[in-house]
Structures are given as C-alpha cells and as structure tokens.
Amino acid sequence: QVQLVESGGGLVQAGGSLRLSCAASGRTISNYAHAMGWFRQAPGKEREFVGAISGSGSSTYYADSVKGRFTISRDNAKNTVYLQMNSLQPEDTAVYYCAVRSGTTVRVTSYDYSYWGQGTQVTVSS
Numbered sequence: 627q628v629q630l631v632e633s634g635g636g637l638v639q640a641g642g643s644l645r646l647s648c649a650a651s652g653r654t655i656s657n658y659a660h661a662m663g664w665f666r667q668a669p670g671k672e673r674e675f676v677g678a679i680s681g682s683g684s685s686t687y688y689a690d691s692v693k694g695r696f697t698i699s700r701d702n703a704k705n706t707v708y709l710q711m712n713s714l715q716p717e718d719t720a721v722y723y724c725a726v727r728s729g730t731t732v733r734v735t736s737y738d739y740s741y742w743g744q745g746t747q748v749t750v751s752s
Contacts, residue, residue: 635746646709648724666720681730721745
C-alpha cells in the first residue's frame with residue numbers, strides 16, 4: 627500500500643510558475659523504484675496524462691501540451707516527486723493528481739497506475 631499526497635497548487639497568473647510535490651508514504655517509492663505519473667482533470671473533461679518519470683529518474687515523458695514547459699523530477703531519498711510548471715496558461719487549469727505504478731517504466735494511461743493522490747487544484751488566471 628502506498629499513500630500519495632500532493633501539494634503546491636494554487637492560483638497563478640498566466641505566464642507564472644508553480645511547483646507541485648507528491649510525497650509518498652507506506653511502501654516507499656525508493657525501495658521499489660516505481661514509475662510515477664502526473665495527470666490532470668479540468669471541469670467537464672476527462673483525466674489526461676501530463677507526464678511521467680521512470681523509477682530511476684533517468685527517463686521522463688510528457689504530453690505534447692506541456693512539453694518544454696513542465697519538468698518532472700524525483701528525490702527517492704525523500705520519497706517525493708515534483709512537477710515544475712512554467713509558462714502556465716489558463717488551459718492548464720485543472721486538478722492535478724500524482725500516481726504510482728508497480729513497474730519501473732513510464733506509462734501514459736491512467737489504468738497503468740495503481741495508487742493515486744487526492745489531487746491539488748491549479749488555477750491559472752488570464
């Protein structure tokens with residue numbers, strides 16, 4: 627069992643930045659080198675993939691909509707994964723979720739992930 631808690635969301639103006647954190651507890655991600663993903667869900671829309679990082683942290687993958695603006699990193703010593711979001715736009719407004727999967731490689735579909743956080747709201751004003 628893994629528990630995930632996101633933090634760092636908030637209200638920011640277009641062009642601004644935020645850094646989200648996802649802290650894991652329970653079976654630690656460092657011990658099992660689980661891949662981690664970030665997803666988001668805007669009102670009235672389906673949950674969509676944002677990006678993911680491999681268990682070792684050596685590989686990342688991003689959705690086209692955030693590529694070049696968002697960066698995922700992880701600190702396995704702290705059992706924490708980060709999502710640095712730059713050049714935020716109103717269309718980035720959503721609830722952001724982190725998730726962990728049992729494997730070590732990145733995946734882009736939500737059903738590949740076993741445990742989810744409760745989400746953190748990101749609102750970008752124009």
